[in-house]
Amino acid sequence: MKEIDYLAPSSLGEAYAALQNGKTSAFLAGGTDIIVQLREGRKEVDQLIDVKHIPELVSYAWTDDGGLVIGASVPFAEIYEDDEIVRRLPCVIDCATLVGGIQIQSRACFGGNIGNSGPAADTVPALIALGATLTLGSADGTRDLPLEDFFTGPGQNVLGPGELIITINIPPQPANSGSFFHRFIPRNEMDIAVVNVGARIDLDASGDRIEGARISVGAVAPVPLFVAAAGDALVGETPTEDSFARAADIAAEAATPITDMRGSIAQRVHLTRVLTYRALDRALERAREA
Amino acid sequence: MPRRTHIQTTLNGEEIDFLCEPRQSLLEVLRDELGLTGTKEGCNNGNCGACSVLMDGRVVNSCCVLGVEAEGAEVVTIEGVADGDTLHPLQQCFLEEAALQCGVCTPGFIVAAKALLDSEPDADEGRVRHWLAGNLCRCTGYDKIVRAVLKASEMEEVSA
Numbered sequence: 001m002k003e004i005d006y007l008a009p010s011s012l013g014e015a016y017a018a019l020q021n022g023k024t025s026a027f028l029a030g031g032t033d034i035i036v037q038l039r040e041g042r043k044e045v046d047q048l049i050d051v052k053h054i055p056e057l058v059s060y061a062w063t064d065d066g067g068l069v070i071g072a073s074v075p076f077a078e079i080y081e082d083d084e085i086v087r088r089l090p091c092v093i094d095c096a097t098l099v100g101g102i103q104i105q106s107r108a109c110f111g112g113n114i115g116n117s118g119p120a121a122d123t124v125p126a127l128i129a130l131g132a133t134l135t136l137g138s139a140d141g142t143r144d145l146p147l148e149d150f151f152t153g154p155g156q157n158v159l160g161p162g163e164l165i166i167t168i169n170i171p172p173q174p175a176n177s178g179s180f181f182h183r184f185i186p187r188n189e190m191d192i193a194v195v196n197v198g199a200r201i202d203l204d205a206s207g208d209r210i211e212g213a214r215i216s217v218g219a220v221a222p223v224p225l226f227v228a229a230a231g232d233a234l235v236g237e238t239p240t241e242d243s244f245a246r247a248a249d250i251a252a253e254a255a256t257p258i259t260d261m262r263g264s265i266a267q268r269v270h271l272t273r274v275l276t277y278r279a280l281d282r283a284l285e286r287a288r289e290a
Numbered sequence: 291m292p293r294r295t296h297i298q299t300t301l302n303g304e305e306i307d308f309l310c311e312p313r314q315s316l317l318e319v320l321r322d323e324l325g326l327t328g329t330k331e332g333c334n335n336g337n338c339g340a341c342s343v344l345m346d347g348r349v350v351n352s353c354c355v356l357g358v359e360a361e362g363a364e365v366v367t368i369e370g371v372a373d374g375d376t377l378h379p380l381q382q383c384f385l386e387e388a389a390l391q392c393g394v395c396t397p398g399f400i401v402a403a404k405a406l407l408d409s410e411p412d413a414d415e416g417r418v419r420h421w422l423a424g425n426l427c428r429c430t431g432y433d434k435i436v437r438a439v440l441k442a443s444e445m446e447e448v449s450a
Binding site: 001003008026030032068100101102104190 | 295313315337342354355406423
């Protein structure tokens with residue numbers, strides 16, 4: 001690794017100021033990607049800005065209306081060890097427990113997984129299904145945007161120079177709502193998704209009619225997909241094998257995967273259909289338990 | 291001479307300070323600056339777990355941590371696992387169960403397993419296997435390692 005400077009600002013203001021010194025910068029949170037990228041020469045910067053001393057980035061809190069605001073650098077382990085999050089937002093736990101092994105989960109965070117913007121990022125379909133937004137900050141101020149609008153290509157996103165992810169904001173979930181995330185990999189742990197899917201189902205008070213649904217699929221396009229049409233097709237329907245199968249077909253039609261070492265186009269399209277169906281089915285179970 | 295940063299940290303229960311370059315990983319600092327070569331370099335990219343150490347009670351890959359990040363932290367390496375000349379139950383059980391062959395992955399396995407048993411002394415086989423998924427061993431086929439961890443978990447010193 002070439003020589004670098006290391007800065008550990010204790011506020012967003014200090015971090016923004018550190019970006020103004022004319023040097024090229026990268027942010028350091030869990031370090032599980034950036035340190036390896038720098039060491040292997042895949043990225044080169046003059047300075048690393050460690051954001052783990054900025055209070056907004058390393059804390060999380062429930063909002064008064066029942067939403068959850070997660071600082072971008074809170075490690076996954078801290079999230080899934082919180083019993084209240086486990087109980088209230090199991091879909092967040094589904095993805096947080098799947099990224100890497102225990103060593104990675106001790107350090108890696110939502111902000112890093114999102115900021116790296118890999119098409120197969122495991123936290124993204126789960127968070128899109130939950131309707132998450134991001135708060136981005138720079139010296140010019142902050143802006144919020146839906147997570148599905150963040151990605152522009154493999155490893156690419158809308159972050160401007162000197163801009164960082166401050167929080168991931170999960171809105172309050174509807175009363176009779178359930179969400180589920182899962183992925184397909186050829187082994188039980190420690191692999192990158194061949195396909196991953198997050199789904200949310202909102203039922204009416206009777207539990208027989210679908211009022212809303214959100215479906216997101218990863219690793220089947222240059223960016224994680226929010227397949228609005230698949231969710232919309234379920235609105236007004238009853239939760240049945242037929243309606244789920246139709247939504248799964250729409251999700252599969254939206255997939256434009258490539259063939260690579262992890263899977264072929266045909267396998268990924270097939271998996272999109274199967275995983276979407278199963279994610280809906282499990283989301284339904286959770287909605288009925290809610 | 292590259293600029294070096296002064297870092298204060300607690301290492302294996304002892305308050306120490308050291309100088310390092312910001313680009314040095316914690317693994318490099320432990321091995322090259324502090325002479326603690328028990329922690330091994332395997333893949334050096336966060337996949338194999340051979341360099342596992344505890345940082346503020348959590349198991350991390352020290353190849354994916356910068357030495358400068360250890361400022362104010364509590365770090366425990368394999369050298370801090372035994373109590374003087376008395377082996378930790380995990381170390382004793384690894385020997386008894388022949389849970390090592392070439393030995394390069396062993397310190398990482400023991401440190402990671404210690405983190406598990408410290409917080410979940412009653413972990414079952416499924417939990418042990420899941421927890422250790424981030425530690426790779428190319429020799430043993432894992433069964434002996436898992437047996438050693440489960441045996442250690444049944445010993446009083448661990449569950450106490």
